[in-house]
Amino acid sequence: MEEGLIIGFDLCKDFCRISYFVSGQEEPADLVFSEEENPYVIQNSICRKKGEDVWLIGQEAYETALLGGGSIVDKLLRLVSRRGFATFEGVQYSAEELLFHFLQETLEFLFKEKKTRKVLEIMYSVQELDTTVLDAVIRSTRRLGIERSRIHIISHTESYLYYVLSQKRELWSNISVLYDLSGDGLNYYELEVLRGMQPNVARASRTFLEEGFSLEILDSAAGRKMADNIMTGCVDRMLKKKLVSSAYLSGRGMDSCQKWGENFLRVLCQRRKVFFIENLFAKGAVYAACEYLRETSVYPFSIMCEGRIDVDISMEVTQGNNQRVLNLASVGNNWYETKEDFDLIPDQETSIRMKVKRLGERTPIMIDVPLKELPARPQKVTRVNVALSFLSEKMFTVTVTDKGFGEFFPGSDVQVRKTFTIGNGN
Amino acid sequence: MGRYILCGKEAELPYEVDELDIRIYTIEELCYYIYNYLPLVGDDFIDERLLYFIRNELDMGEIADKIERFYSSRSEQDATLQMLLSDVGYFSDAELQEFQNRLVYRRRKSSQERIKAKADSLMKLKRYQSAVRCYKSLANSNADTRVSREFYYEVLESLSGAYGHLCEFDYALDCLLGIYDMNHSERILKKAYDVCILSGTELPDAYFSKVPDTVLQKWQQDYWNRETVARQNLDGDETLQIFLKDPDTQKKALAEYLDGRKEACRGMLE
Numbered sequence: 055m056e057e058g059l060i061i062g063f064d065l066c067k068d069f070c071r072i073s074y075f076v077s078g079q080e081e082p083a084d085l086v087f088s089e090e091e092n093p094y095v096i097q098n099s100i101c102r103k104k105g106e107d108v109w110l111i112g113q114e115a116y117e118t119a120l121l122g123g124g125s126i127v128d129k130l131l132r133l134v135s136r137r138g139f140a141t142f143e144g145v146q147y148s149a150e151e152l153l154f155h156f157l158q159e160t161l162e163f164l165f166k167e168k169k170t171r172k173v174l175e176i177m178y179s180v181q182e183l184d185t186t187v188l189d190a191v192i193r194s195t196r197r198l199g200i201e202r203s204r205i206h207i208i209s210h211t212e213s214y215l216y217y218v219l220s221q222k223r224e225l226w227s228n229i230s231v232l233y234d235l236s237g238d239g240l241n242y243y244e245l246e247v248l249r250g251m252q253p254n255v256a257r258a259s260r261t262f263l264e265e266g267f268s269l270e271i272l273d274s275a276a277g278r279k280m281a282d283n284i285m286t287g288c289v290d291r292m293l294k295k296k297l298v299s300s301a302y303l304s305g306r307g308m309d310s311c312q313k314w315g316e317n318f319l320r321v322l323c324q325r326r327k328v329f330f331i332e333n334l335f336a337k338g339a340v341y342a343a344c345e346y347l348r349e350t351s352v353y354p355f356s357i358m359c360e361g362r363i364d365v366d367i368s369m370e371v372t373q374g375n376n377q378r379v380l381n382l383a384s385v386g387n388n389w390y391e392t393k394e395d396f397d398l399i400p401d402q403e404t405s406i407r408m409k410v411k412r413l414g415e416r417t418p419i420m421i422d423v424p425l426k427e428l429p430a431r432p433q434k435v436t437r438v439n440v441a442l443s444f445l446s447e448k449m450f451t452v453t454v455t456d457k458g459f460g461e462f463f464p465g466s467d468v469q470v471r472k473t474f475t476i477g478n479g480n
Numbered sequence: 481m482g483r484y485i486l487c488g489k490e491a492e493l494p495y496e497v498d499e500l501d502i503r504i505y506t507i508e509e510l511c512y513y514i515y516n517y518l519p520l521v522g523d524d525f526i527d528e529r530l531l532y533f534i535r536n537e538l539d540m541g542e543i544a545d546k547i548e549r550f551y552s553s554r555s556e557q558d559a560t561l562q563m564l565l566s567d568v569g570y571f572s573d574a575e576l577q578e579f580q581n582r583l584v585y586r587r588r589k590s591s592q593e594r595i596k597a598k599a600d601s602l603m604k605l606k607r608y609q610s611a612v613r614c615y616k617s618l619a620n621s622n623a624d625t626r627v628s629r630e631f632y633y634e635v636l637e638s639l640s641g642a643y644g645h646l647c648e649f650d651y652a653l654d655c656l657l658g659i660y661d662m663n664h665s666e667r668i669l670k671k672a673y674d675v676c677i678l679s680g681t682e683l684p685d686a687y688f689s690k691v692p693d694t695v696l697q698k699w700q701q702d703y704w705n706r707e708t709v710a711r712q713n714l715d716g717d718e719t720l721q722i723f724l725k726d727p728d729t730q731k732k733a734l735a736e737y738l739d740g741r742k743e744a745c746r747g748m749l750e
Binding site for chain 2: 372
């Protein structure tokens, strides 16, 4: 394998974690940010040092701000999501600009530690696939000098899936589950491999549990007792009838679960292997990133989870003298990265017609984007650009742009855009 | 049944077609040009420039190699063009058959007839300067005895028409009188009369002194009639229509019209 870093970047709303892989290692390693209580976590906060062009992040940012050495912005991703601004010493910075400095300073820890700046792949893992945040993360990372083709984003669910599938087979031969307890609440993840399909399907899902509690209650004895009861109840209710091969625990709330969750752990450990994994999502992201460096996947599955689509979209085209099927999206593709852009010349067609087939459904449906708004021209002298992109796992947009036919029939740039919702029968 | 043709790459540096003053960016446009403007496609169309465009700009090395091999082994441009159109798949089988028929028809013509067909196409496309060049090349080679004199009369008559469109009335008149010198056709002399009236040129005595006054009066009446009809038709003329548009559209339309005229003037200076 080429020399360089493969980075898994768990980017949560309030904090982030980094795991990385360099050639020669067997397992991804976790980046240590400090010698504090939780050395693998850094808060999503940034401070600009007063009078200097110096950016500080995490704990250092808080300390500097506390001593009056600068202003601080925390919960950075929330600010990015709102396309907000912050003002430091009379200068207004966009949230994306702050995100850029934050990512730069965060990755600097890793570059210094490993004494290399060469990034082979960087995979961000986020809980919510918010396009505003995703676009900002990608643009900021590109500004750091990392090529677009090396930057990827997946959901926490998918990170979890990759993490588990990278473990011994016996740990995922039946269902595998994860309880992630953090400041954002309690999330339950479940992974199942559906055999008998070609290829087999690895399906993972996430459920936000209303039973989740604030981590502050763990500070008192009564709170710890209540937390234990809540989690024991969850496990009892959710896993009682399931054949679970492995259970994982992660998140800041779980790192001390041996102190507060005696009953919870006792119930969970019955006939199951249970692991507490530091940086589980970041490690999963590293495993997922490694896939981009392989010629053939080591995971012989179709992947279905949050962030992945469950449809095949295609259209029949003529290329040269041959008829062929042009695949535009396939089951298991990451919706955020599924983008197709190509040019067609419709010949005796009044619309762009695509075939959409959902996983598990026998009959595909046909969708049409009408071309009647385009300027009227003779047959075969209208070249159109067709762009397909997803807005979420369940929604995609087809944009058709008139390009005319060179200088014979100049294009009008008229656009026809249609959004389709998967599962609505249209 | 309909279909969708998947397009290839668009060239960064286009292939320039001087005859049409147009740039071609895709293989589909190239095929369209060959099919629809066949008379303009000269015998030297397949050359290094074309092959470079297909190979390097369109990234279609395979087709470029095939053309090169095919053309060098047979030296038959028509068959090579047909192969290109067939391989690209832009045209239907029926269209390819029709193209083949046109190639066969074209092949039966002499080289002079092909040049004239090209010049006639240029006239239709209002590329008068280029048409003049083609007609002149034919007129200057009138020593060729394989082509009938009537053919050269047609060439000179068309040349006068092209000069007329360029407002070069002296040259237009010379062409017509040149024909008249050879065939003494009254129709040609009448045309020369029209040119003189249109341009305000005095009727050359050597040609018109022997024409009876009654005939001249009839020609004049005929000219006026045609002029009246032409003026009426001007109501639908695109130039006049520009001035009937709203101010914003008029400005844009005028700019486009003037650009077109400037382009034509540049062509005349070439």
